[in-house]
Amino acid sequence: KNQVEQSPQSLIILEGKNCTLQCNYTVSPFSNLRWYKQDTGRGPVSLTIMTFSENTKSNGRYTATLDADTKQSSLHITASQLSDSASYICVVRSGGSYIPTFGRGTSLIVHP
Amino acid sequence: DAGITQSPRYKITETGRQVTLMCHQTWSHSYMFWYRQDLGHGLRLIYYSAAADITDKGEVPDGYVVSRSKTENFPLTLESATRSQTSVYFCASSEGQRYYNEQFFGPGTRLTVL
Numbered sequence: 001k002n003q004v005e006q007s008p009q010s011l012i013i014l015e016g017k018n019c020t021l022q023c024n025y026t027v028s029p030f031s032n033l034r035w036y037k038q039d040t041g042r043g044p045v046s047l048t049i050m051t052f053s054e055n056t057k058s059n060g061r062y063t064a065t066l067d068a069d070t071k072q073s074s075l076h077i078t079a080s081q082l083s084d085s086a087s088y089i090c091v092v093r094s095g096g097s098y099i100p101t102f103g104r105g106t107s108l109i110v111h112p
Numbered sequence: 113d114a115g116i117t118q119s120p121r122y123k124i125t126e127t128g129r130q131v132t133l134m135c136h137q138t139w140s141h142s143y144m145f146w147y148r149q150d151l152g153h154g155l156r157l158i159y160y161s162a163a164a165d166i167t168d169k170g171e172v173p174d175g176y177v178v179s180r181s182k183t184e185n186f187p188l189t190l191e192s193a194t195r196s197q198t199s200v201y202f203c204a205s206s207e208g209q210r211y212y213n214e215q216f217f218g219p220g221t222r223l224t225v226l
Contacts (some may be wrong), residue, residue: 043217102154
């Protein structure tokens with residue numbers, strides 16, 4: 001069964017600090033992996049997409065990494081801001097499937 | 113406004129009643145999806161549609177009915193609501209199913225079944 005596990009479940013950091021969120025998956029065959037940001041009371045919004053051949057991709061202060069061999073991805077947030085407070089969801093698509101597998105998300109709270 | 117909208121945003125109903133959640137997108141995307149989001153679970157796919165008049169089941173379709181007579185609309189109906197269907201429902205759309213096609217999500221409908 002395809003699964004996506006995220007850690008930690010929740011995280012509290014101070015404004016200006018860095019943090020790293022983890023995603024492990026067992027989806028096979030692998031097609032791509034997306035990180036979404038979901039603000040409270042809103043729908044998820046895509047931050048970045050990683051394909052098999054990509055190791056690192058940045059989107060502003062967000063940097064995603066992918067290790068397809070170990071089936072792990074991480075999302076690194078640099079110099080956190082209060083607006084980074086949200087749930088971050090890892091989503092993995094398998095080849096030929098319309099149905100992505102969603103992780104449960106990591107809830108990030110940034111305190112001033 | 114362009115984009116994807118859902119209505120109502122909040123709904124309280126009683127067990128056994130029929131409820132319809134609406135989803136409308138202005139991009140003419142071919143694909144549309146309905147998800148539910150519950151504490152302790154990731155988003156779970158209920159139904160999806162590849163085009164008008166083409167729908168298919170997702171992971172958790174029991175108790176739900178969908179239709180898609182027009183490309184821009186994808187209503188979700190709970191024929192006889194149960195308490196276990198209390199959840200936040202998200203509609204999404206995408207232009208295609210290539211790996212680079214992003215799913216764009218609506219703002220969600222919070223449904224409470226008493």
